[in-house]
Amino acid sequence: MSAPFAPQLRIPAIYMRGGTSKGVFFRLEDLPEAAQAPGPTRDALLMRIVGSPDPYAKHTDGMGGATSSTSKVVILCKSESPDHDVDYLFGQVALDRPFIDWSGNCGNLSAAVGPCALELGLVDPERIPQNGEVEVRIWQANIAKTIIGRVAITNGQVQETGDFELDGVTFPAAEVALAFQDPADGEGSMFPTGAVVDELEVTEEVAVGGRIRATLINAGIPTIFVNAQDLGYSGTELQDDINSDPGALARFETLRAHGALRMGLISRLDEAASRQHTPKVAFVAPPKSYTASSGKEIDATSIDLVVRALSMGKLHHAMMGTAAVAIGVAAAVPGTLVNLAAGGGETRTSVVFGHPSGTLRVGARAEQADGRWVATEATMSRSARILMEGKVRVPAEVLA
Template identity: 75%
Template sequence: MTHVPQIRVPATYMRGGTSKGVFFKLDDLPEAAQVPGEARDQLLLRVIGSPDPYGKQIDGMGGATSSTSKTVILAKSQQPDHDVDYLFGQVSIDKPFVDWSGNCGNLTAAVGAFAINTGLVSEERIPDNGIATVRIWQANIRKTIIAQVPITNGSVQETGDFELDGVTFPAAEVQVEFMDPADGDGAMFPTGNLVDDLEVPGVGTLKATLINAGIPTIFVNAEDIGYQGTELQEAINGDAEALARFETIRAHGAIRMGLISSVDEAASRQHTPKVAFVAPPRDYVSSSGKTVAAADVDLLVRALSMGKLHHAMMGTAAVAIGTAAAIPGTLVNQAAGGGERSAVRFGHPSGTLKVGAEAAQRDGEWTAIKAIMSRSARILMEGWVRVPGDSF
């Protein structure tokens, strides 16, 4: 019996923020995968090792969590005044699909470095020493992101002393600015309300802030669903009933946001929207064993990604948190104590994160101007990934 041999595809394995992913240049992909469609999806699924009924992704590059089952495709930008086009694919772990419905804010921190290292940014835009401003076009949501990448002796600086909770080792700081971060072309508050009464069968009617900023996100109060906001992963991810309840909340919130038309569609749109719960500050012990004092944060937030509680915080959800916190009256703003604010520091399972945001009312509707946060990124491995030649 004849078997098709493996092919190799140039790729770079990178950490960005609290996520990891496999990065590709568009023109390095096999020709059939250079355009959207089944061939591209099948290739990325095989690279990551999905679908895996064992949930381990042993036969691929994925790490069996939503934070490590990610792919990025970059190309020289086709947009005026931008350097690179950034397309993100969230790969399902146990199902055969790639979700292209949203961005990954954490991996955004690695996009600028990859673009510089692979020649996608013009040399005249890169200083010998200092900061390279990389203008990123986020193709999933059609928005501009600015990454400030440190440069030393003409090369991307990856090492440094910037510490990020959820990442073990320090690295160089990369400031990321999400410009006009409302997701897609619709209203930032798709229902027109800062707080809605969300009816969820089997759960009840919950107060909810439904926002499109960074990524579509459903915020509910922790106490309304029986939590304190101090929970770590094992408290949620080991509870099948809790996960099912959160998925039901997510599905019905997605309908209210106009993202899907029926609950059944939620299963094929796992990446968006996110669901998160918020609470006022209180002391807790993070997953690393470090104590987070109530006095050190403005509020507590826990968020789920791809059906599981995230170990830290998704970058795009952090944009949603910062934006919602800047708008008086949202549940996030209320949990932070109310009032106007241009930045917020929140507690998550791994520690704390600060995000700045600007929002304003125009013609009676709120709009997000920008959100800013610092992350870090570095190359973990570079070379080629190999996949069976008949897998896509």
């Protein structure tokens, strides 16, 4: 007779939307002790909770949503730093293989961190007004950066409902303003090659002649920007235009690998497969009118440029928050492909870009110091809402 199966583990969790993403949020101390430290045990637990890897690409047996925007996990804890309220660790869970990428941040879920930290009691109650706004000081542990989230408070509670509309999200909610401090990713140069535009060596399948112009930037998240026309695109493509074309996806992954190598993020091209979350790859074009995926008409006169970006090997349905930071910072630096697509000119402090679901405004401040460009802050507004709270169940043998 076979031994009986152990009961499932019950782990306190919050299922939450932030921006155009959603994920499962945990308080560090609520995780099983064996999973409180980074490593294979933690990864195995979180992947099983999400339902990855799933050869059917459905996440039927887990909390994930079978897209890069919905296969995410977050771990929060009260910060030991007097300058921060909460430490925030983000994991991007792969859909089709046993892997969690901890190499970067999620800008969309950053909007949910403040409200979630308040819900979990991780912010000093003395800092929370009865009515008004509280600045939640967030330490982004993946990239060692500070994010300020401004969260509305009504009658001593987080205000989640409101009239702020975000393209890519169906219903309005309360606005969460985000400020990404010193948003250049990591400790290296914001432009790792020292140039605002590089000629990137790729393959003939990616671009004619095996070369393509690119802006390689570390801001918000490492991102590779190329011109849409150099890839044969208009910049107004929607998800199915790219994601239904395996050849196109393969070209973008090859481009991403070559860009990652040039940026110094990997030492061999084949290492890109184990670093799916970063860098991102995006293509830009001057403003054009188009119909968004929701049916909304986007007029060229209402935007500065159009941008399409890929995440985890697929065209994103809207725009990743961290990539939006990269767009804002790159637009602020004269001569980048993003800046040129937006009309060029001197440093700008904000830009409105069109994405597959609509439009987004992002602000950024960039300046030159000792001959190098640096970004001091990037800002944008998102929204967030708790979808469910309680305990997530997971088979106990995942920790065996």
